[in-house]
Amino acid sequence: RARIVAVVNQKGGVGKTTTTVNLGTALAAAGRRVLIIDSDPQGNASTSFGIDYTQRSDGTYALLLAQGTLPRPRTTMVPDLSILPADSELAGAEIELVTENRREFRLRDGLQALGVNDAYDVILVDCPPSLNLLTLNSLVAADEVFVPLQCEFFALEGLSQLLRTVDRVKARLNQGLTINGIVLTMYDRRNNLSDLVAADARAFFKHLVYDTVIPRNVRVSEAPSHGKPVLLYDYRSPGAQAYLKLAQEFLKRSRAT
Amino acid sequence: RARIVAVVNQKGGVGKTTTTVNLGTALAAAGRRVLIIDSDPQGNASTSFGIDYTQRSDGTYALLLAQGTLPRPRTTMVPDLSILPADSELAGAEIELVTENRREFRLRDGLQALGVNDAYDVILVDCPPSLNLLTLNSLVAADEVFVPLQCEFFALEGLSQLLRTVDRVKARLNQGLTINGIVLTMYDRRNNLSDLVAADARAFFKHLVYDTVIPRNVRVSEAPSHGKPVLLYDYRSPGAQAYLKLAQEFLKRSRAT
Numbered sequence: 187r188a189r190i191v192a193v194v195n196q197k198g199g200v201g202k203t204t205t206t207v208n209l210g211t212a213l214a215a216a217g218r219r220v221l222i223i224d225s226d227p228q229g230n231a232s233t234s235f236g237i238d239y240t241q242r243s244d245g246t247y248a249l250l251l252a253q254g255t256l257p258r259p260r261t262t263m264v265p266d267l268s269i270l271p272a273d274s275e276l277a278g279a280e281i282e283l284v285t286e287n288r289r290e291f292r293l294r295d296g297l298q299a300l301g302v303n304d305a306y307d308v309i310l311v312d313c314p315p316s317l318n319l320l321t322l323n324s325l326v327a328a329d330e331v332f333v334p335l336q337c338e339f340f341a342l343e344g345l346s347q348l349l350r351t352v353d354r355v356k357a358r359l360n361q362g363l364t365i366n367g368i369v370l371t372m373y374d375r376r377n378n379l380s381d382l383v384a385a386d387a388r389a390f391f392k393h394l395v396y397d398t399v400i401p402r403n404v405r406v407s408e409a410p411s412h413g414k415p416v417l418l419y420d421y422r423s424p425g426a427q428a429y430l431k432l433a434q435e436f437l438k439r440s441r442a443t
Numbered sequence: 444r445a446r447i448v449a450v451v452n453q454k455g456g457v458g459k460t461t462t463t464v465n466l467g468t469a470l471a472a473a474g475r476r477v478l479i480i481d482s483d484p485q486g487n488a489s490t491s492f493g494i495d496y497t498q499r500s501d502g503t504y505a506l507l508l509a510q511g512t513l514p515r516p517r518t519t520m521v522p523d524l525s526i527l528p529a530d531s532e533l534a535g536a537e538i539e540l541v542t543e544n545r546r547e548f549r550l551r552d553g554l555q556a557l558g559v560n561d562a563y564d565v566i567l568v569d570c571p572p573s574l575n576l577l578t579l580n581s582l583v584a585a586d587e588v589f590v591p592l593q594c595e596f597f598a599l600e601g602l603s604q605l606l607r608t609v610d611r612v613k614a615r616l617n618q619g620l621t622i623n624g625i626v627l628t629m630y631d632r633r634n635n636l637s638d639l640v641a642a643d644a645r646a647f648f649k650h651l652v653y654d655t656v657i658p659r660n661v662r663v664s665e666a667p668s669h670g671k672p673v674l675l676y677d678y679r680s681p682g683a684q685a686y687l688k689l690a691q692e693f694l695k696r697s698r699a700t
């Protein structure tokens with residue numbers, strides 16, 4: 187059975203897309219069959235795999251609004267990693283879903299209809315920076331929540347709001363939902379603030395915080411402009427190496443539970 | 444008459460809050476009477492002025508959902524700068540507004556009812572990272588749009604989606620809406636990517652891009668944890684000095700038009 191993991195944080199710019207793309211690629215490198223769902227209307231995950239704007243129709247919007255035939259995930263330049271891109275209509279999905287039947291369950295129902303359980307080992311859903319219906323759909327479809335936490339003051343502040351929302355979803359819409367963990371991103375050892383935030387997060391959230399820390403590394407932010415995950419753009423970079431370690435820890439932790 | 448400026452960009456983490464707070468403070472230092480509206484449920488602008496969670500009721504949510512008496516803006520430690528904080532219920536406003544009458548005009552109507560035109564010279568509205576009803580309300584209430592653009596690849600990508608939305612709002616809901624300008628944020632001269640993005644933005648958007656560039660400066664990201672704008676936290680820092688220059692250019696440009 188595929189594990190469905192929602193990569194979520196309503197704080198903007200914390201590394202949700204970067205983590206979805208590069209953790210996904212590292213898991214594929216470790217032999218897992220991976221599907222990425224781009225459920226952010228910005229479509230940054232789709233861009234990260236070099237998917238041209240003209241190739242994005244029949245994506246997540248088509249799955250959520252279930253129009254006619256089911257969309258097919260696309261293969262990418264990464265072996266064993268496919269993606270359901272964010273179609274341009276996804277920006278309108280939020281308002282359209284409000285009046286739809288089972289509006290919170292559209293992604294869960296869609297993934298079931300796609301029959302993804304046999305085809306993939308891990309499904310990562312990249313969420314927009316907001317606790318809206320698109321994110322709600324991901325939380326209802328997911329088995330686990332994975333939270334990138336930027337080593338900045340504001341990022342820590344938003345976490346309790348996020349965890350309260352996860353609790354509410356678990357209580358009302360998805361009893362099986364668990365928190366996989368929290369990964370510290372854009373850690374800059376030259377900057378005191380990074381250490382303070384990391385220490386605070388570990389003190390508060392304890393074992394939920396991954397040992398692996400993703401450093402701020404310019405090669406990571408360059409990679410999307412080349413349409414490639416950082417593992418393909420610059421394998422030896424500190425960022426790529428950190429995501430390989432993150433994948434190892436992700437797999438180790440899931441064996442432990 | 445007060446100028447109402449929406450600080451908008453659906454890309455997350457690009458410096459919307461930081462720009463609202465620090466441009467606002469610098470404008471107040473230049474003798475303008477400033478009101479900041481925190482219309483992001485994360486409440487980061489409210490935090491940046493040290494407003495405790497217990498002091499945030501009767502804020503933007505109360506203004507939008509017009510319940511009983513009108514909320515009063517609060518004074519801050521910055522002379523001539525007041526803020527309408529983000530109340531905790533603001534997270535629910537999005538869904539509640541969908542079924543309200545004149546749902547896109549609630550902020551415009553609310554600001555008129557508050558009688559802000561005589562009390563302030565500039566009103567800055569900090570928006571959430573999404574083109575949702577809260578942001579739409581800001582675009583309908585605003586005279587001008589001010590766009591922080593992070594010097595990163597993804598940030599440039601989202602800009603055309605934002606400008607299309609502004610055009611649509613102008614055509615249908617707010618004929619007077621104009622684009623004040625675009626300010627480059629978190630510019631890091633050690634990083635090629637910053638130069639590439641800056642060059643691209645200037646080539647494409649020409650005079651809309653401010654001459655003043657906000658450098659990446661750790662003092663800027665430390666200031667909110669002390670509940671102060673960076674001008675009060677570390678006046679001589681490169682970040683604070685850049686925001687003072689930005690305010691000068693902001694005022695100069697408005698005289699020119």
Ligand SMILES: Nc1ncnc2c1ncn2[C@@H]1O[C@H](COP(=O)(O)OP(=O)(O)OP(=O)(O)O)[C@@H](O)[C@H]1O
Pocket residue numbers: 197198199200201202203204205226230313314315371372373400401402403404406407408425453454455456572595596597598
């Ligand atoms: N480890 C890193 N080192 C350097 N830059 C990074 C790193 N991780 C992410 N970035 C850059 O920081 C910016 C924000 O990251 P990203 O877009 O992945 O965040 P996000 O949470 O998905 O944003 P949004 O909230 O808009 O969806 C991007 O420009 C990205 O390239």
Ligand SMILES: Nc1ncnc2c1ncn2[C@@H]1O[C@H](COP(=O)(O)OP(=O)(O)OP(=O)(O)O)[C@@H](O)[C@H]1O
Pocket residue numbers: 196197198199315338339340341454455456457458459460461462483487570571572628629630657658659660661663664665667682
């Ligand atoms: N010039 C700067 N130098 C260093 N750090 C900065 C600078 N500007 C902003 N930051 C930091 O970058 C992060 C993102 O900035 P900010 O929160 O203002 O962006 P935002 O667009 O308001 O985010 P959101 O989309 O979540 O509302 C914050 O942690 C902030 O402190």
Ligand SMILES: [Mg+2]
Pocket residue numbers: 202203204226230312313314
């Ligand atoms: Mg993203």
Ligand SMILES: [Mg+2]
Pocket residue numbers: 459460461483487569570571
């Ligand atoms: Mg903000």
